[in-house]
Structures are given as C-alpha cells and as structure tokens.
Amino acid sequence: MIDLIDVHKSFNTQHVLRGVNLHIPKGKTTVILGQSGGGKSVLLKHMLGLIKPDSGQILVDGVDITKLSDKKLFAIRKKFGMLFQDAALFDSLTIGENVAFPIREHKRLPEKKIQKIVKEKLALVGLEEHAHKMPSELSGGMKKRAGLARAIALDPEILLFDEPTTGLDPVMTKKIDHLIIETQKNLNLTCVVISHDMASTFRIAHNIAFLCQGVIAVQGTPEEIKNTDHPVLKEFLEGFLRHQEA
Amino acid sequence: MKTFITFLGRITINILGEMGGMAVMLAKTIILTFTPPFRIRNLIKQMEIIGVNSVPVVLLTGLFTGMVLALQGYYGFKKFGGESLLGATVTLSMTRELGPVLTALMVTARAGSAMAAELGTMKVTEQMDALAAMAVDPLQYLIVPRIWASILMLPLLTGLADAIGIVGGYIIGVKLLGIDPGIYVQRTIDIVQLRDITDGLIKAAVFGLLLALIGCYKGYHTKGGAKGVGEATTHAVVIASIAILIGDYILTSLLM
Structure with missing residues (x-):
C-alpha cells in the first residue's frame, strides 16, 4: 500500500531521516514507534507529500508521489485521512x-445529505451532540475525536494518526485506542499511527516499526517486537513493563 | 571588519531570499487565480474583512488628514496671499499622496497584521497542513482571495479617504478660516485633473498587493509557536509599511 524506499531528509544541518525503508501493508494498523524529536511526524508527513524528501521514493499504491505535480498529488491525497x-x-x-x-470541498452533494454524513461521522466518535460547538469549547480528547470524524469524512482508504493519545489521560487514551481499532476494523482501513506510547501501541498494532537515529531499526509484529534485541527498543519496552508493574 | 562583512552578507542573503520567496508566491497566486476551483465566497469574505471593516478607520484618517492639511496649508499660503490655492492643494495632496499612502498604512496595521497573525496561527497549529492533507491547496484557499481582496479594496478605500479628506479641507478652509467657497471650489476644479485621482488609485492597488503579499508571506512561513506568530506579525507590518513608502517614491516618479 505504502512503501518508503531509502528516504532521506535534512533540515539545515540536522539529518532527520537517514535512509528510511518501510512497508505499510494494506488493511492493517502499523505503529511507528520512536523517541520524541526523532522524526516520526516528519516521516508521516512524507507519506502524504506534505514534506518532500531530499532523496528516495515514496510509493502509494505503486505511484511515486515524490515526482508528482501538485495537482496529481492532491488527487492522491483524497485517499488519505x-x-x-x-x-x-x-x-x-x-x-x-x-x-x-x-x-x-470534494463532493457535490445536497446540504441535507452533507448534514446526514456529518451526523453519522460525529456519532461514530460520540460527538453527535456537539456539532454546533467551536473547537475552543472542546477538551483535548473531544478535539481528537472531532479530528478523527473529519479525517474519515470522505471514507479514506488510508488513515494517518500523529500521536493520537499524547496528552490524554489513561481513560481517554483507551477510548481513542478503541476508536482506532473499531474504525480500522469497520471501514477496513490501512492505518499508520505515530506513537511513543507502548501500552497504546500494543493495543492497536498489527505491525510495529521502530524509528531510531533516522532509520527503521526494527520492524515486526507486536510479538516479534517484544522479543527484540535492539538496545534502545529494549529500553522502551523495559520502561513500559516497569510502568505496568508499578 | 570580517564580522561586519559577514553580517552584511547574511542580511543581504536574507533580504534576497525573502524577496525571491515573495516573487514565487506572487507567481503562484497569478497561476492559481486562473485555476479552478474559484474561491469567490472566500474572496467576498476577505473583501469584507479587509475593505468594509476598514471603512471607519480610513474615514477618520482621511477626515483629519484633510483638516490638518487645510490648517497647515493656510498657514503657509497666508504668508504670500495664496489662500485661494488651498482647496487645490488639499485635493492634490489627498488624491496623489496622502490618501493612498495613509489608507495603505492604516490597512496594513489593521488587516495586514491580522493576515500574518491568522495565517501564522494556522501554520503553527497545523491547520494549513490539515488543509493540504484534505487535498485543498492552502495557497489557493487562503492566500489568493486575500491578495485579490486587498488589490480590489484599497482603491475603493482610498477613494473614500480622498473624498472625506477633501470635505474635511473644505470645512476648515471655508467654514473655519473664511475662504470664499466659490473661489475655493473653482480653483480646485481648475487645477486638479482626473489623472491626479486615477494615479492615486493605481498607487493604492499596488499598495494593496504589497501589504497583502507581505502579510500572507510572513504568515505562511511562520515558524515556532506563539513567539513565531508575534514575530511574523511585527515583521509583516514593518516590512509592508517600508515597502509602501519605498513603493510610493518609485510609483510617484514613474507616474509623474
């Protein structure tokens, strides 16, 4: 579905991505783990073409989006939420x-039909009663749910999540995780989630990729990841297990 | 000495980089203007924000500028008995110079700063990325309507400032200082030409382009959080004001 091949990206003197190779399978949830400031969000934005790599290829359904004109890129983005x-x-x-x-923006529908879809999408995230509110009136968790409703408004094939549970309390984190699992399953979506929350990762992931020092250092199923030998990922896991025991 | 040269070099590179960036944004704006979808609703909304909402401040500025011009002019003309030229002087000053320049500076302070702040906030809160992620070109959706609204509304606002300034000058000259109204009006009609008004309106349209382009550019390229938005807004107002004053000199010499 999405393939990143030897992707490099620098910002001034900072070499953030140093040859990322990653395969995102169709109809699964892939979580990209990594340390804060390690380039996870940059990587995610590359998949949408919001950031262009210095070198390398990004294939979406076999099409290299790094070489597309703005017009063609916008057409590809309609597959994404x-x-x-x-x-x-x-x-x-x-x-x-x-x-x-x-x-x-993208569909010529009568206002009644638009309102019906809006209601449906907001109901999916439990916000049907809050349609009239401004974003400033919502809590952090409600904003994320509203953002998710907007992301699935056009029934995309691929859904990208940039740290969906950061800054949320454990109850709301579980709610959002549950929403991601349900949305992925019900709409049969390909999901890519950026996270550094291990508990959340093991709840939602079919596949896990670990971004470390600008490359995907480890990739595998949650079970494979649990048995990793990678020292930094091991530290991540140990921290998570200590937290669970506490 | 080496440090000073390095400093000068860095400033030159920065200025040229920013000018290049603005030229690219302008070129994209022109291309996107003729590329569907056409954002007419956004254009009208921006015309209201930039134009209609600026009317009170522009009227106030125009009125008092005309009034003070009349007072100052009378003080000078009285010295050699040229009071009858006061109406024409006020009108020429308003239409050729002060109307367009002061209107542009007021709109820069009111709407140019708002453009930079709003777009800057959208940038740092990822709302612009969200637009792009939804396959909506932020340049076409946000920038093109603002630039055209500014180009279209500045001449209209300048026309209002000119008119109210001329009225202000008349009130001071005729009602307060006692110049004969017939002479005041007739001398104005004799001296002022249509071109004096149209040249000022052309200037206003160019100033509209400058202030919107600079406000949008600074907002669109905002980095960092609240501090970045504050800096972008300040830079937008300062750079646009300077650009208007420099542009005024260049346009005046070209239109003479």
Missing part, C-alpha cells in the same frame, strides 16, 4: 462545519 497531533481543527468553524469541510 489524517488526524493531527493537536487535531488541527479549523478554529473559525464549528465541529460540524469542520467535518463537513472536506465533503463540501
């Missing part, structure tokens, strides 16, 4: 209008 770290809701629009935004 993305939930940003802080939801990135348009603060001048209500929650309902936020969810309606991509539908109005």
Whole structure:
C-alpha cells in the first residue's frame, strides 16, 4: 500500500531521516514507534507529500508521489485521512462545519445529505451532540475525536494518526485506542499511527516499526517486537513493563 | 571588519531570499487565480474583512488628514496671499499622496497584521497542513482571495479617504478660516485633473498587493509557536509599511 524506499531528509544541518525503508501493508494498523524529536511526524508527513524528501521514493499504491505535480498529488491525497497531533481543527468553524469541510470541498452533494454524513461521522466518535460547538469549547480528547470524524469524512482508504493519545489521560487514551481499532476494523482501513506510547501501541498494532537515529531499526509484529534485541527498543519496552508493574 | 562583512552578507542573503520567496508566491497566486476551483465566497469574505471593516478607520484618517492639511496649508499660503490655492492643494495632496499612502498604512496595521497573525496561527497549529492533507491547496484557499481582496479594496478605500479628506479641507478652509467657497471650489476644479485621482488609485492597488503579499508571506512561513506568530506579525507590518513608502517614491516618479 505504502512503501518508503531509502528516504532521506535534512533540515539545515540536522539529518532527520537517514535512509528510511518501510512497508505499510494494506488493511492493517502499523505503529511507528520512536523517541520524541526523532522524526516520526516528519516521516508521516512524507507519506502524504506534505514534506518532500531530499532523496528516495515514496510509493502509494505503486505511484511515486515524490515526482508528482501538485495537482496529481492532491488527487492522491483524497485517499488519505489524517488526524493531527493537536487535531488541527479549523478554529473559525464549528465541529460540524469542520467535518463537513472536506465533503463540501470534494463532493457535490445536497446540504441535507452533507448534514446526514456529518451526523453519522460525529456519532461514530460520540460527538453527535456537539456539532454546533467551536473547537475552543472542546477538551483535548473531544478535539481528537472531532479530528478523527473529519479525517474519515470522505471514507479514506488510508488513515494517518500523529500521536493520537499524547496528552490524554489513561481513560481517554483507551477510548481513542478503541476508536482506532473499531474504525480500522469497520471501514477496513490501512492505518499508520505515530506513537511513543507502548501500552497504546500494543493495543492497536498489527505491525510495529521502530524509528531510531533516522532509520527503521526494527520492524515486526507486536510479538516479534517484544522479543527484540535492539538496545534502545529494549529500553522502551523495559520502561513500559516497569510502568505496568508499578 | 570580517564580522561586519559577514553580517552584511547574511542580511543581504536574507533580504534576497525573502524577496525571491515573495516573487514565487506572487507567481503562484497569478497561476492559481486562473485555476479552478474559484474561491469567490472566500474572496467576498476577505473583501469584507479587509475593505468594509476598514471603512471607519480610513474615514477618520482621511477626515483629519484633510483638516490638518487645510490648517497647515493656510498657514503657509497666508504668508504670500495664496489662500485661494488651498482647496487645490488639499485635493492634490489627498488624491496623489496622502490618501493612498495613509489608507495603505492604516490597512496594513489593521488587516495586514491580522493576515500574518491568522495565517501564522494556522501554520503553527497545523491547520494549513490539515488543509493540504484534505487535498485543498492552502495557497489557493487562503492566500489568493486575500491578495485579490486587498488589490480590489484599497482603491475603493482610498477613494473614500480622498473624498472625506477633501470635505474635511473644505470645512476648515471655508467654514473655519473664511475662504470664499466659490473661489475655493473653482480653483480646485481648475487645477486638479482626473489623472491626479486615477494615479492615486493605481498607487493604492499596488499598495494593496504589497501589504497583502507581505502579510500572507510572513504568515505562511511562520515558524515556532506563539513567539513565531508575534514575530511574523511585527515583521509583516514593518516590512509592508517600508515597502509602501519605498513603493510610493518609485510609483510617484514613474507616474509623474
């Protein structure tokens, strides 16, 4: 579905991605783990073409998006939905209008039908009663759920999540994880999740990739990851297990 | 000495880089203007924000500028008995120079800063990335309507400032200082030409382009959080104001 081949990216003197090779399988949830500031969000934005790599290929359904014109890239992006770290809701629009935004942009539908879809999507994330509210009136968790409703408004094939549970309490984290699992299963989506939350990762992942020092150092199923020999990933796991025991 | 040369070199590179970036943004704006979908609703909304909402401040600026011009002009003309030229002087000053420049500076302070702050906030909160992720070109959705709204509204606002400034000058000259109204108006009609007004309106359209392009560019390229937004807003206002004053000199010499 998505393949990254030898992707390099630098910002000024900082070499963030140093030859990333990664395969994202169709219809599965892949979690990309890594330390904070390690380039996970940069990697995710490469998959959407929001950032262009210095070198390397990014194939979406076999098409190298690094070589596409803006017009063709925008067409490819219609396959995607993305939930940003802080939801990135348009603060001048209500929650309902936020969810309606991509539908109005890309589909010629009567207003009644648009409102029906908005209601459906908000109901999926448990926010049907909050359609009229502005983003500033919502809590962090509600914003993320509203962002998810907007991300699935056009029924995308691929859903990208940038740290969906960062800054949330454990109860809300579990709720969001559950939402990701349900959405992935019900809509048969390909999901890519950026995270450094191990508990969340093991709940939602079919595959896990570990980004370390600009490369995918380890990739495998959750079971394979649990038995890793990679020293940094091991530290991640040990920290997680200590936290669980406590 | 070496440090000073390095400093100068860095500033030159920065200025050239920013000018290049703005030229690229302008070129993309022109291309996207003629590429569907056409964002007419956004254009009208921006015309309201930049134009209609600026009317009170522009009227106030124009009125008092015309009034003070009349007072100052009368003080000078009285010295050699040229009071009858006051109406024409106020009108020429307003239409050719002060109307367009002061209107542009006021709109820069009010709407140019708002453009940089709003776009900058959208940038740092990833709302622009969200637009792009939803296959909506942020340049076409956000920048193109702002630039065209500014180009279209500045001449209209300048026209209002000119008119109210001329009225202000008349009130001071005729009602307060006692110049004969017939002479005041007739001398103005004799001296002022249509071109004096149209040249000012052309200037206003160019200033509209400058202030919107700079405000949008600084907002679109904002980095960092709240501090970055604050810096982008300040830079936008300062750079746009300087660009308007330099542009004014260049345009005046070209239109003479």
